[in-house]
Structure formats: C-alpha cells, structure tokens
Amino acid sequence: MAAPTATVEAPPTGRLAPARAGRGRAAGWLLLLPALVALAVLFLLPLSNVVIDSFTEPKAGLDNYASLFTDGYTLRVLGRTLLVALVVSVLGALLAYPYAYAMTLVGPTMRAVLVTIVLVPFWTSMLARNFAWILLMQDGGVIQWLLQPFGHLTLLGSTLAVGISMTQVLLPFLVLPMYSAMEQIDRRLMAAGQSLGATRARSFRKIYLPLSMPGVVAGLSLVFVLALGFYVTPALLGSTRNAMIAQVINVRTKELLDFGGAGAMGVLLLAVTLLVLGLSRRLAGQQGTAVAAAGAPAARNRDRGNQPSEVRPWLKVYTVVVAILLVAPTLVVVPMSFSSGRTFQFPPKGWSLQWYERLFTSPEWTAAIFNSVQVGLFTAVFATVLGTTAAMGLARLAPRWRGPLNGFLLSPLIVPHILVALVVFAAFLQVGLNGTLFGIILAHTAMAIPFVVIAVTARLQGMDARLTGVAASLGATPFSTFRRVTLPLLLPGILSGAVLAFVTSLDEVVIALFLQAPGAITLPVQMFNSVTVQIDPTISAASSLMVVLVSVPILLAQVAGARRGKRGNR
Amino acid sequence: MKTFRFLTLVAVSSLLLTACGAGGDTGGPTGEEKLTWASTGGQFQEDEKKALQEPFTTKTGTEFVNISPAEIAQVRTMVKAGKTIWDLANMSWIYAGAYCGELFEKLDDPALDRAKFPPGTTGDCFVPTYRYANIFSYNADLYPNEKPTRIEDFFDVKRFPGKRIVYDYPKAGLLESALVADGVPPEKVYPLDLERALKKIDTIKSSLVFAPSYGAIQQMLVDKQASMVLTVTARSIVSSQSGANLVPVWDFNTTDIGALVIPKGTPHKQLAQQMLAFVTEPAQATAYAKLTGTAPARSEVDIASIPYTEKQKEFNAFLPDRGRLIEQDKQWWIENTDAVTKRWTAWKVG
Numbered sequence: 001m002a003a004p005t006a007t008v009e010a011p012p013t014g015r016l017a018p019a020r021a022g023r024g025r026a027a028g029w030l031l032l033l034p035a036l037v038a039l040a041v042l043f044l045l046p047l048s049n050v051v052i053d054s055f056t057e058p059k060a061g062l063d064n065y066a067s068l069f070t071d072g073y074t075l076r077v078l079g080r081t082l083l084v085a086l087v088v089s090v091l092g093a094l095l096a097y098p099y100a101y102a103m104t105l106v107g108p109t110m111r112a113v114l115v116t117i118v119l120v121p122f123w124t125s126m127l128a129r130n131f132a133w134i135l136l137m138q139d140g141g142v143i144q145w146l147l148q149p150f151g152h153l154t155l156l157g158s159t160l161a162v163g164i165s166m167t168q169v170l171l172p173f174l175v176l177p178m179y180s181a182m183e184q185i186d187r188r189l190m191a192a193g194q195s196l197g198a199t200r201a202r203s204f205r206k207i208y209l210p211l212s213m214p215g216v217v218a219g220l221s222l223v224f225v226l227a228l229g230f231y232v233t234p235a236l237l238g239s240t241r242n243a244m245i246a247q248v249i250n251v252r253t254k255e256l257l258d259f260g261g262a263g264a265m266g267v268l269l270l271a272v273t274l275l276v277l278g279l280s281r282r283l284a285g286q287q288g289t290a291v292a293a294a295g296a297p298a299a300r301n302r303d304r305g306n307q308p309s310e311v312r313p314w315l316k317v318y319t320v321v322v323a324i325l326l327v328a329p330t331l332v333v334v335p336m337s338f339s340s341g342r343t344f345q346f347p348p349k350g351w352s353l354q355w356y357e358r359l360f361t362s363p364e365w366t367a368a369i370f371n372s373v374q375v376g377l378f379t380a381v382f383a384t385v386l387g388t389t390a391a392m393g394l395a396r397l398a399p400r401w402r403g404p405l406n407g408f409l410l411s412p413l414i415v416p417h418i419l420v421a422l423v424v425f426a427a428f429l430q431v432g433l434n435g436t437l438f439g440i441i442l443a444h445t446a447m448a449i450p451f452v453v454i455a456v457t458a459r460l461q462g463m464d465a466r467l468t469g470v471a472a473s474l475g476a477t478p479f480s481t482f483r484r485v486t487l488p489l490l491l492p493g494i495l496s497g498a499v500l501a502f503v504t505s506l507d508e509v510v511i512a513l514f515l516q517a518p519g520a521i522t523l524p525v526q527m528f529n530s531v532t533v534q535i536d537p538t539i540s541a542a543s544s545l546m547v548v549l550v551s552v553p554i555l556l557a558q559v560a561g562a563r564r565g566k567r568g569n570r
Numbered sequence: 571m572k573t574f575r576f577l578t579l580v581a582v583s584s585l586l587l588t589a590c591g592a593g594g595d596t597g598g599p600t601g602e603e604k605l606t607w608a609s610t611g612g613q614f615q616e617d618e619k620k621a622l623q624e625p626f627t628t629k630t631g632t633e634f635v636n637i638s639p640a641e642i643a644q645v646r647t648m649v650k651a652g653k654t655i656w657d658l659a660n661m662s663w664i665y666a667g668a669y670c671g672e673l674f675e676k677l678d679d680p681a682l683d684r685a686k687f688p689p690g691t692t693g694d695c696f697v698p699t700y701r702y703a704n705i706f707s708y709n710a711d712l713y714p715n716e717k718p719t720r721i722e723d724f725f726d727v728k729r730f731p732g733k734r735i736v737y738d739y740p741k742a743g744l745l746e747s748a749l750v751a752d753g754v755p756p757e758k759v760y761p762l763d764l765e766r767a768l769k770k771i772d773t774i775k776s777s778l779v780f781a782p783s784y785g786a787i788q789q790m791l792v793d794k795q796a797s798m799v800l801t802v803t804a805r806s807i808v809s810s811q812s813g814a815n816l817v818p819v820w821d822f823n824t825t826d827i828g829a830l831v832i833p834k835g836t837p838h839k840q841l842a843q844q845m846l847a848f849v850t851e852p853a854q855a856t857a858y859a860k861l862t863g864t865a866p867a868r869s870e871v872d873i874a875s876i877p878y879t880e881k882q883k884e885f886n887a888f889l890p891d892r893g894r895l896i897e898q899d900k901q902w903w904i905e906n907t908d909a910v911t912k913r914w915t916a917w918k919v920g
Contacts, residue, residue, distance in 0.1 A: 073919040131789065138795050156795070157779060235782040240738055240918045248915065253643050255739075255911055257669075342812035343792040422647055429653040514644060518635055529611030529638045531785040534808045536612070 024396045031393030035386040035409065035449055042446035043412050046423035050263040057260030064264035074248065074265065078272065081245040084159060085227035088166045089174075089220050095167070095322050096174035096219065097212075102319040103175075104182045105311050108562030116555040117323045118175045121168065122503040123550045124330045127527050128543035130236045132332035133165045135346045137237065157239040165233050168325055170226060174219035176496045177458045181215025183492065184462035187309070218458040221277055222451075225413045228273060231510070245269055246416045253418055266419045273414045274407050281403060330547055337540035344537055355541035365542060367519075368526035372506055375437055375522055379444040379505035384498040386445070387452025388490070394453070395460050406457075410450045417510035420447070425514040435517025443515060444505040451504060452497030459493025506546075603841055604633045609660035611638030614804065614862065618660070621858035622849050629848075632841065642673075645833045649673050654835035657842045663696040664741070666831040667904030670695035675832040675839050681847035686868045690897055691827050693904070698827035698867035699849050700858060702803040703887030703895070704743030707818040712797040721822040724798055725751045725770060727777050732797030735787055738780035740914040741903055743800050743824045744771065746896065750822045760899040764910060768917050780918065788812060802826075806885045807863045818885055820893035827867065 054064050068074045103114045121129070137143050137155040143164075147153050155161040185208060193203030231246040240247065245265065252262035311319075332346045337355055339348035359365045390409060394402055412420070424443045425434060433439035467489070471481040487494075509524035516525050523542060530536040607623065609615040615638055623634045640659040648654045649672075666674045674695040684692040691698045708718045712732055723730050724747060736744050746759050748770040754763070771778070779796055781787045784805045790796050791814035799806070799816070810816040830849060832842045848854060855866035856876055863882035865873055873888050887895060 071916065073916050077919060134786070134789065135793070138790075138793055236786060240780045240782075240915075243915075243919055248919075251911065251915055254641060256908055257642060257646055257665075258908075259643075259646075341792075343789050418643075422643060425644060426647045426651050429648060429651045429655070434655075513639070514641075517637065531612070531783065532639055533610050533612040533614045533784050534805070535785045535788050535812070 025398060028393040028396030031389045031396070032405065033393075035390035035393075035453075036405075038386055039409065039412065039446055039449060042424070042442055043420070044408075046427040047415065047420065049423050049426065050259070050266060050419050053259045054263030054267055055260075057258075057263070064260045065268070067261065068264055068268055074268075077243055077245050077248050078268070080159075080242065081228055082272070082276075084163060084166070084244065085224050088163055088170060088227045089223040091163075092167045092170050092174050092223055093216060093220055095325070096171055096178055097216065098315055098318045099322045100175045100178035100182055100215070102311055102315050103179050104185075104187075105309050105315075109559055112555055112558035112562055114319070114323070115558060116551055117326050118172045119499065119554060120327050120330050120547060120551060121172055122499070122506070123543075123547045124333055125524065125527055125539065125543040125546065126169075126232055126507045126509070127524070127531060128333045128336075128540050129169065129329040130165065130233055131344050131531075131540075132329040132336065132346070133161070133233075133237055135332060135336075135344055136328070137161050137164075156237060157241075159238060159242045162230075162234045162238040162242075162244075165237050165329075166227055166230055168329065169233070170223045171322070171326055173223050173226060173500070176500070177218040177222065177455060178212065178215040180455065180459055180492050180496055181218070181462055182212050184459075185211045214458050214461040217280070218454050221280060222413075222454050225273060225277070225410065228269065228414065229416050231417070246418070249416050250418050253422065259422070262419065266415055269416065270411060270414050274411075277407065277410070278403065333540050334544045334547070336537060337544045339537060339540075341537070343535045344540065355537045356545075358538050359541045359545065364521070364526060365538065368521050368523045369542065369545070371437060371521060372523035375441050375444060375512075376502045376505040378441045379448050380498045380502040382441070382445040383448035383452050383501035383504075384494060387449045387497055387501070388456050388494050390449065391453045391456035391460060392486075394457065395465075406453075409453050412447050413450045417447075417508070421511040421514040424511060428515060434515050435520055436515075437520045440512050440515050440520060440522065441505075443511050444508055445501075447508065447511070448501035448504045451500035452494075455497035455500060456490060456493045459490050463489050603631075603838065604635055605657040605838055605842060605845060606635045606637060606655055607658050607660075608637040608640035608644075608656045610640070613808075615660075617858065617861040621861050622854050625854060625857075626845055626848050630844075632845070645673050649834045652835065654833045654837075656833045657836045657838045658830050658845060659833060660699075660828065661831050662741075663693065663698075663827060663829040663831070663900065664903050664907050666696040666829060667693045667900060668907065671834075673834050675834055675836065675842075677832070677843060677846070679840070679843035679847060682843065682850075686850070686870065688867075688869055688897070690900060691867070693900060696829040696831050697846065697850065699830050699846070700828045700855065700862070700867055701825060701865040701888060702828060703823050703825045704800055704802055704898075705806050705818050705823055705885060705887065706743075706747065706798070706800050706821075707806055707816040707885075708798045709791065709794060709796070710815045710817045712794060717817070718798065718819055719821065720819070721747050722751045723819070724800070725774055727774050730798070731777075733777055733779050733795065734774065734798040734800070735779045735781050735790055735796035736800045737784065737787065737802075738782055740910045741826075741898065741907065742802075743898075745910075746824045746898070747800065747822065750894075756822060756894045756896045759896060760902045762899075762902060762906070762910075764913060768913075788814075791816065803864055803885055803887065804862050807881055810881060810885070820887075820891065822894045823887055823892070824898050825887055825895050826898045828864065 055062070057064070099114070099118075103111055106114065134156065135141060139154065139156075144153060144155060153160075189207050189211070190203045193207050194200060198206065229246050230244060231250060234244045235247055238244070249262050249265050252258045252265065335348055336344050336346050338351050338353065339345045340350035340352035340354070341348065394406060394409070397405065420443075428434040428439045433442065467485050468481050471485045472478070476484065507524060509528050512522045512525050513528060516522070523546070527539040527542060531539060607618070609618055615636060619634070619636065626632055627634065637656065640656075640661045642661060642665045645656065645659065645661075645665075648656065670676065670693065676694045677697060682697050684697065687698055691701075706721060706724055710717070713730065716729070718724065718730050724734060736742055745762060745764065745767040748767040749759050749763060750756055752766060752770045779790070781790070784801070787799060787801055787805060788809045791799055791809045792812055799809075801809075806816060806818065830846055832839060832846070836842060850867050852866065852868065852871045855868060855871055858864070859866050859876050860878065863878065863885060865886065865888040866876070878886060883889060
C-alpha cells in the first residue's frame with residue numbers, strides 16, 4: 001500500500017521547527033480538501049444509502065449481517081476471493097519486479113518499447129480480452145497445448161483460468177509503481193556495497209530490494225484490492241461454482257433485488273479489505289524507517305541511475321516472457337478482428353474487413369469511441385488534479401490521520417462497482433445528471449482518484465522532502481517551488497496516475513451502463529450491449545483500433561522524448 | 571515533459587470540443603411524445619425497433635429512446651427515487667408478477683384483453699409479447715454414431731459424454747428437465763420439487779457449464795466446447811446459423827413468454843399500454859416472429875401463416891410434432907424464484 005511508506009517521510013518533516021510543522025499540517029488539510037469533498041459528494045454520501053439498506057432492508061436489525069455468517073457460502077466465497085487476490089498479487093509481483101528492473105537498465109528507446117508493452121493490456125478492452133482468453137484456454141486451445149506436459153487440463157471454468165487472466169491484466173498495476181520507485185534508486189549504492197565486500201546477491205537483497213519496497217508495496221496493495229472486486233473475468237472464464245464475491249453481490253442486487261443483503265456483503269468486504277491493508281501497513285511500516293535514511297539522498301542522483309547498463313541474459317529472457325504474457329490477449333484480439341467468421345476465431349479461418357466496415361459505418365460505434373476518449377480524458381484531468389493534491393496533502397499530515405484518510409481515499413477501489421452504480425444512479429436521477437457524459441465523468445473521477453493517490457504517493461516517498469525547504473530558503477515562492485522542484489520530481493508519478501485514471505474510465509462498464517442514455521454511451525457500454533445476446537466481433541475491431549490509437553502516440557512521444565533527451569546530454 | 575505537454579494539449583482540445591458539442595446537443599423536445607424502451611440490446615433490440623417501434627412511429631408519431639440492458643435493479647432504484655424514466659421494459663415477467671403494483675404498473679387498458687392470450691401466460695402487470703422455448707439440442711458433429719433422442723440422454727454422461735451448457739439462471743429449463751428425466755410426468759412437474767431436481771442434476775454436475783451470457787453459449791457451441799445445450803429459441807437459431815451443427819431433440823421441452831412491462835410511475839402509462847397492445851397485434855407480432863424465430867403471443871395468429879426460414883422452423887417449438895411441452899408455471903415461478911435462486915447459488919458454490 002501507499003501509505004505505509006508515507007511514514008518513511010516522517011524524518012525530514014520532523015526536522016522542521018514545530019511551528020512550521022503545524023503550518024504544514026494545515027496546508028496538508030487544505031490540499032486534501034478538494035478530493036475529500038469530491039469523494040464525499042460523489043461516493044460517500046450516495047453510498048450511505050447502501051449502508052442504511054444493509055441494516056433496514058427488508059426489516060430493521062442485523063439480520064443481513066447474521067445471514068452472511070450462517071448461510072454457509074458467503075464466508076467460503078469471501079475466503080476464496082481473498083486467496084485468489086493474494087495469489088494473483090504475489091505471482092504478479094514476482095513477474096513484474098524483474099520486468100520493472102529491466103526497464104531501469106535499458107536505453108531510452110528500449111524503455112519506450114517496454115513502457116508501451118506494459119500499457120497494451122490497458123487499451124485492450126476488457127470484454128475483447130476475456131473472449132481472447134476463452135479462445136486461448138478452451139479445450140484444444142494454445143494454453144492447453146502448452147501445458148500438455150502437466151497432463152490434460154481443463155482450464156475454462158477453473159480458478160486457474162481466472163487467476164491467469166487476472167494476473168495478466170493486473171500486471172501493469174504492479175510494473176508501473178515498481179518502475180516509478182526503482183527509477184529513483186541510485187544504483188551506485190549497489191556498487192558501493194559490492195566494493196565493501198558484499199556479494200552481488202547480498203547487495204541486491206540488502207540495498208536495492210529495501211529501496212524498491214515502496215513501489216512493491218504500492219503495487220501489491222493496489223492489485224490485491226483490485227483483484228477482490230473482479231467480476232467480468234471470473235464470470236466469463238471461471239464458473240459460478242467457484243464464484244468470487246463480486247459475482248455473488250451481483251446476483252443479490254440484479255436478480256434477487258436484495259439490496260440489504262448485497263449492502264451487507266459490500267460492507268463486510270470493505271471492512272475485511274481495510275483490515276488487511278491496515279495490517280500490511282503495520283508490517284511494511286516497521287521496515288519503512290530503515291528505508292528512509294537511505295531513500296532520501298538517492299533521489300538526487302536520478303540521472304546517474306538512469307544510464308543504461310548491461311542486462312543479464314536471464315533477465316532478458318524473463319523480460320521477454322513477461323512481455324509476451326502482457327500482449328498475449330491483444331495478439332489474439334487483433335487477428336480476431338480480421339476474421340470472416342460470425343463468432344470469435346483464432347486463428348481466423350478466413351479473412352475479411354467486415355467488422356471494420358461495420359465499425360466505421362455505424363454511427364453508434366464511432367460516437368461511442370469519441371465519447372469514451374472524451375470521458376477518459378476529462379476523468380484523467382479531474383482525477384489527476386484532485387488525486388495529486390490529495391497525495392501531497394496526505395504526506396503532510398500527522399501519521400495518526402494518514403492511515404484512516406488513506407483508507408477513505410482508497411475505498412472507491414474496494415466497494416464493488418455494482419453497488420456504486422446503483423447509488424450513483426439514484427443520486428444522479430435526483431439531480432438530472434444521469435444520461436449525461438458529465439455524470440459519467442464525475443462518477444469515473446471518484447473511481448479514479450485512488451489510482452492517482454497511490455501513484456503519486458509512491459513517488460513522493462522516494463523524494464527528498466528537504467528539497468522544497470532548500471528552495472524556500474533560497475527565496476522561492478511556494479508556487480515556484482512547486483513548479484520548479486516538486487512538480488518535475490513528481491511528474492512520473494503524476495503521469496502514471498493520469499494514465500491509470502484514463503484507463504479506469506476507458507474500461508469501466510458497470511457504472512457507465514447505469515448512467516447511459518442515447519448520446520451518452522461509452523465504448524465499453526456499446527461493446528457490452530453488442531455481445532449480451534449474441535457474439536459480435538465488431539468489439540475486437542473496436543478494441544484493436546483503440547490499441548493502435550493510444551499505443552502509437554504514446555510510443556512516438558516517448559521515443560521522441562528519449563531522442564531529445566539524449567541529444568541534450570551530449 | 572513532452573508527453574505531459576502532449577496530453578495537456580489533447581485534454582484541452584477535447585474540452586473545447588465538448589463545450590461545442592454540449593451547445594449542439596440540447597435539441598430539446600420536438601412536441602411529439604417519446605417512449606423510453608429498455609431491452610436486451612444487440613440484434614434482438616434491433617429487431618424490436620424494426621418490427622415494433624417503427625410501425626408505431628409511422629402510425630402515431632411517437633418517437634422511441636432505446637436503452638439497454640433492462641436491469642430490474644435500475645427499475646427499483648428509479649421507483650424508489652420517484653423518477654421513473656423508462657416507459658417500457660423487456661424484462662422477465664417474474665419481476666412483473668412479484669412486484670406488481672409496487673415496481674410495475676397494472677395493465678388496465680381494455681385493448682389488453684387477457685382472453686386473447688393462451689391460458690396461464692398473463693398476469694395483472696404483464697401480457698406476453700411473444701412465445702419461445704428452452705430447447706434441448708446437441709451438436710451432431712460430436713455424436714457421429716448414436717444420437718440423443720430423449721431428455722434422459724441429457725442426464726446420461728456415460729452413453730453421451732461431453733459438456734452440457736446451460737444459461738446460468740434457474741429458470742432456463744434445467745430443473746424441469748431434470749424432474750422429467752427422473753420420471754416425473756410433465757403435467758406433474760409443478761409444484762417443482764427443487765431438491766429432487768438438484769439431486770438429479772448432481773449426477774452430471776461436473777459436466778455442466780453455466781454460461782454467464784448468451785454470447786458465451788454461442789461462442790462455446792461454435793467452438794465445439796460443449797456437446798449439448800439447453801437454451802432459448804432465438805439463441806439456438808443464432809448459434810446454429812453461426813456454425814454450430816445443432817440438432818434439437820423434441821422429446822421434452824419447456825415453453826415460456828417474453829413480456830414488455832411498464833415501470834411504476836411512468837408519466838406515459840396510457841401511451842405505453844397502447845404500444846403494448848399494438849405490439850401484440852397480428853401484423854407486428856408476425857413481423858417480429860419472422861425476424862427472431864419466436865412465436866406470436868396471441869392465440870388468434872395462425873403460426874402456419876408466418877414465413878419462417880427453414881432454420882427458424884427447425885427450432886420452433888410451436889409447430890406440430892414437437893414432443894412433450896409444458897408452459898413454465900407463471901404463478902409458481904413468481905412465488906418461488908427468490909428462494910430457488912438462493913438455493914441454486916448455494917448449491918452451485920457448494
């Protein structure tokens with residue numbers, strides 16, 4: 001999680017005189033205010049209805065909560081969900097760590113490629129991606145063939161299938177914060193360690209690993225929380241027999257209209273998640289102080305740390321394998337979109353452009369793409385501003401406030417989307433915001449703030465807080481300190497937060513489905529509706545188009561940046 | 571830094587675009603009445619537009635706003651908030667029955683005379699708009715020798731191995747089929763003995779695939795991931811058309827109705843009822859049946875007069891010689907669906 005390491009910053013702040021620390025805290029609250037207000041209005045207030053329902057529907061009392069423990073399956077499903085989330089985040093971290101490490105070693109052009117690859121799963125629509133996994137994992141599919149040495153495995157419908165797909169789609173959430181933290185580490189520290197007699201492995205374990213911990217913890221907790229709420233993947237690739245908690249909550253609300261029971265499950269999930277995060281905070285916090293001393297001075301030597309160095313062969317192989325995993329579903333979706341069949345086919349038996357023709361000739365599809373890009377960009381802008389200020393505010397608070405507030409800022413990630421969708425729909429009906437793109441943007445902003453907070457906080461932890469003090473002592477105004485010192489240092493974190501916010505909005509379907517109306521239909525909604533009753537490969541064409549539309553500019557911008565950077569250095 | 575500037579540029583230009591767009595968007599009311607129609611989405615709703623909505627627009631000038639999917643949870647939320655924005659919803663009659671008068675309007679337009687419909691297919695809050703069946707079929711490519719011919723074969727994984735795919739919903743016909751395969755005479759299926767049915771299904775549980783969507787059923791059938799299926803008429807036809815070699819087994823199947831219901835509190839209740847009556851009229855019902863392969867709701871329409879395609883005829887349960895058929899008991903399902911769904915969820919997870 002992000003906050004455990006926020007304690008890391010305590011020492012530099014502690015060095016300030018008490019009066020200044022007090023002022024810093026007041027400023028912290030001020031910085032936090034916009035995000036807190038936004039979340040209170042867009043999330044907490046509507047959601048209070050769910051909590052009230054859980055105690056009053058169908059009759060007042062604790063019945064809904066009692067039945068969670070006595071119905072014989074809720075606890076089992078919750079246990080399974082926690083286990084899957086844990087395994088997915090740990091396995092994901094093992095895959096992501098070396099990849100992120102390799103990103104810090106390679107040259108700028110190669111890094112641009114690696115960054116683009118990490119982002120590819122984001123641009124591939126969730127629905128198209130899951131159908132790609134179905135094709136890869138079905139009987140006679142590629143993965144079954146790859147796993148042949150382990151016997152005849154039936155993947156579809158198993159928790160293994162769900163786990164593989166979840167790990168793949170969550171990998172970027174691990175790689176990005178890890179890379180953001182590693183990029184700040186001065187690798188000369190390791191050389192120093194080795195010159196003092198430590199072995200390569202030992203200096204890695206004693207120096208590099210602890211320094212990269214803020215990124216690891218941020219990534220792990222983010223992925224763990226996201227994994228808890230997965231709905232579409234387990235529904236499509238798993239089976240209701242090994243259902244996860246979000247599926248059960250969906251049945252409760254959408255089929256049984258049992259809002260009280262669903263609310264109680266949501267509250268239980270929120271409580272358990274916050275508990276787990278709180279515990280991990282404790283555990284990571286103990287380690288944190290040790291990191292702090294080394295962490296701070298490293299930041300200044302970014303440029304040194306950035307220089308490309310040798311990538312060992314095993315790391316190369318590992319990185320390539322992870323890269324393949326990252327793009328695998330997309331490599332299925334793209335050919336699928338050129339298929340002449342009427343269902344998804346991989347490899348296609350015949351080729352045609354019919355799905356692209358349909359995509360470009362039907363106004364619903366083009367409007368949906370335009371709407372989605374628009375909603376995504378606005379969400380990214382709003383959430384980035386609110387999330388960045390909140391993260392900066394959070395860092396200035398006294399530790400005892402930091403934990404609870406951080407939990408509050410992250411809660412939109414934890415509460416299942418179906419519950420949020422219902423309450424936001426009800427609230428927006430009253431004020432006439434439903435059926436408008438602006439309404440969807442507002443709801444998505446609330447959902448996206450946590451991503452920005454996490455990304456920026458991870459970056460803040462690696463930053464030397466004394467730098468702002470230095471700037472101030474040299475006569476800089478707070479604003480120019482922010483613009484000339486803090487912002488450039490935080491920029492990678494802010495940018496990755498913005499990307500995450502954009503993605504959250506781009507792939508969000510549950511809330512957008514409830515808030516839609518003609519004229520306010522986003523791409524995921526259009527996709528969802530085109531495959532509910534029958535298969536429509538147009539979604540693979542739309543998804544492929546998005547991958548190209550978003551990846552190419554990002555790749556080019558980075559390569560151009562890298563080129564210019566190189567020239568500047570010479 | 572360049573990336574940042576680039577993103578800012580994109581963001582700002584899209585801000586401007588929206589500002590322009592917002593100005594043009596507010597077309598305002600045209601004076602004509604509008605009905606908001608929530609349905610399944612996809613091809614099915616396209617067929618509704620073509621066969622049902624367009625003729626009504628031609629006749630009355632009423633425009634339609636189409637929304638999908640139609641979620642009961644949203645109806646409840648709207649009614650509770652006192653802001654009903656849907657006028658008609660293609661939604662399970664189970665909800666219309668269970669929440670009649672509470673979440674759905676009672677149908678009181680004399681044009682919706684219940685005597686026009688088959689007995690046992692109407693309620694205070696719903697009339698059928700079309701009829702369909704939950705059809706048991708098998709993939710002929712996967713059974714080259716002996717073919718399944720009876721409902722018992724669906725539950726016989728020894729003689730007929732392979733996955734059976736069923737829509738993940740208790741009312742999809744599986745429970746009734748299990749009882750009949752277990753020896754219950756079709757006319758005695760209701761009241762449904764749930765435990766006996768689940769016990770029978772337990773014998774093939776590891777071969778069952780519960781599909782989360784109709785799209786998934788179609789995809790898996792075409793890819794030969796399942797050898798038998800129990801699914802609704804229109805989905806059987808579409809799967810067959812897109813490449814699955816499906817053969818229906820006309821031994822025992824259940825039939826059911828589709829319904830358009832009116833959420834409580836709509837400001838257009840009268841117009842919505844007019845539309846409902848219009849939908850069930852022979853001309854529209856026939857046009858719709860022809861597009862979807864389902865059957866008209868009113869008894870007066872002669873099914874032999876509908877120009878179905880060969881494929882549609884093959885999967886039509888309302889043509890002669892379709893073996894044993896029972897209409898799913900509306901009252902029983904209305905009263906018991908909640909309990910069944912809870913038991914079903916626990917049974918699956920257990």
